[in-house]
């Protein structure tokens with residue numbers, strides 16, 4: 001940012017042919033021009049900044065004469081947060097004609113904003129109507145999302161979920177509204193705020209950005225992050241009794257409430273002065289004087305910082321304290337009964353505070369500790385593990401593969417985790433990954449298990465994945481793509497996704513299965529909390545490192561407020577890695593793919609009898625020095641489980657049974673189960689299960 005002389009900006013405005021009265025402040029412009037219609041305002045009529053004195057400074061930082069470039073406004077509801085942005089926009093259209101971009105969380109909200117808020121301002125504010133009218137009559141190029149105004153202002157509104165919209169035009173001014181509801185990443189192109197801000201490059205120090213939002217979850221809140229890095233201004237008001245200046249807060253950091261009331265009666269509410277010596281109580285009726293006599297105090301002033309403003313609904317001239325208390329009492333009652341949603345909403349939207357969900361996270365170090373108590377090595381299947389699934393995450397420079405062993409009631413063991421480095425546009429890493437998935441893994445009874453189904457994430461470089469899958473789908477590999485909506489099932493219906501360069505569906509092309517990552521992650525989080533042995537317990541080898549667990553637990557369930565509605569989604573810190581979590585989720589999808597969640601106890605029992613029979617050998621500790629050494633060990637008699645129980649694939653023809661061949665030691669190709677990448681004839685040839693049946 002860099003402090004620049006306000007007069008440079010004025011001179012600049014002159015050169016741009018702007019009228020000298022452009023040097024009025026945004027607040028002055030609003031007082032002189034802005035009219036609020038009955039449709040949108042609780043108090044229709046001429047705008048009066050004096051009604052909400054605390055936003056005067058916020059708006060004036062947005063004036064062309066202010067050197068401030070970034071304004072962060074954390075706000076509760078009904079504190080005139082939206083009007084701050086509208087007044088700035090009106091001022092720009094009328095006095096500083098410039099390209100102006102407004103970013104709302106979604107395109108749908110952007111359209112609604114244009115139809116309602118922008119249309120209202122044009123209609124009710126004569127200064128703006130004058131600039132719009134003539135244009136409207138002769139220019140049909142104006143659309144819902146793009147409006148041109150007389151004098152040269154171009155107003156574009158878009159959604160943070162549209163990379164195209166964010167890249168659409170150069171912008172001098174940007175209002176990022178409700179930033180806490182933005183997606184982390186838009187269309188794979190990164191952070192929407194960064195993407196839009198690139199549009200300001202040509203304007204240098206003359207560009208400005210306003211960020212507004214109601215905060216959401218602790219650590220996941222974009223607006224809180226920006227406020228904490230700003231100069232952190234709070235609006236201090238003077239106690240009418242002792243004159244001590246203080247911000248109005250719901251409670252002190254130690255939890256002691258400042259708003260107090262008697263006997264559950266909200267109408268008795270008073271505000272306790274921060275000065276312990278002061279005996280006076282502050283009442284609702286003092287509010288207009290408190291606001292008028294207040295001033296912003298920066299807690300962390302410093303050069304090159306954004307101007308940060310934080311205000312809650314206690315300051316609102318339209319929200320009375322008794323109403324707030326009533327809302328709180330109701331929310332607290334629901335919370336005591338186990339429903340935290342209302343309390344969280346009160347916290348976010350009324351107090352403008354981030355919310356920390358108590359105990360909703362499994363900590364990675366706890367999982368690391370649990371892993372230390374396990375005794376099995378990676379590259380082996382411990383007792384209980386009966387069916388293997390695999391999943392692969394595709395990155396530009398590597399493939400990450402995870403193999404999971406499933407047992408009775410979906411108890412599960414992580415049995416292998418590999419990262420194959422190499423340019424994934426080339427064949428090399430894919431071949432290596434395929435070998436990993438084809439290599440059997442031995443259990444404690446010396447029996448080999450094969451990966452039965454392996455999910456390949458096609459989210460990155462889909463065309464490359466389709467091309468590979470086209471040749472390998474019949475081997476048990478299947479393409480998946482994750483979707484974060486709340487209602488999707490873990491494994492959705494498959495669809496053809498493979499099109500050639502003409503856009504025509506490829507015959508026998510690859511298919512993908514949509515994965516409901518929301519549901520899968522919610523389920524996984526529940527499983528991770530379970531300890532010990534039994535249904536849905538996950539087990540980790542002590543060979544796995546800290547990073548593995550950090551990635552597995554990196555995401556949190558957060559609630560965002562989109563257009564006033566709560567939307568839950570999984571959130572991870574920017575730049576944090578989460579491939580392990582993804583491939584665990586895709587393994588869960590692979591388990592669904594082969595129907596494991598629907599297995600009946602008898603099916604698991606049969607599997608267990610076949611794979612963990614003690615009639616040939618005692619269980620032995622299969623010592624394989626980590627995965628890198630390979631897993632070839634002398635062959636033992638292969639036991640196949642009934643294909644009907646374990647395989648959704650077509651049943652093998654019985655004739656093929658007559659072709660068993662002794663297996664060479666170093667080339668264990670005899671599968672015990674429907675393997676990945678087995679030519680059908682040879683898989684048949686080794687079916688000792690069928691032999692026994694004969």
Ligand SMILES: [Zn+2]
Pocket residue numbers: 239240241242243244273274275278279280
């Ligand atoms: Zn006082």
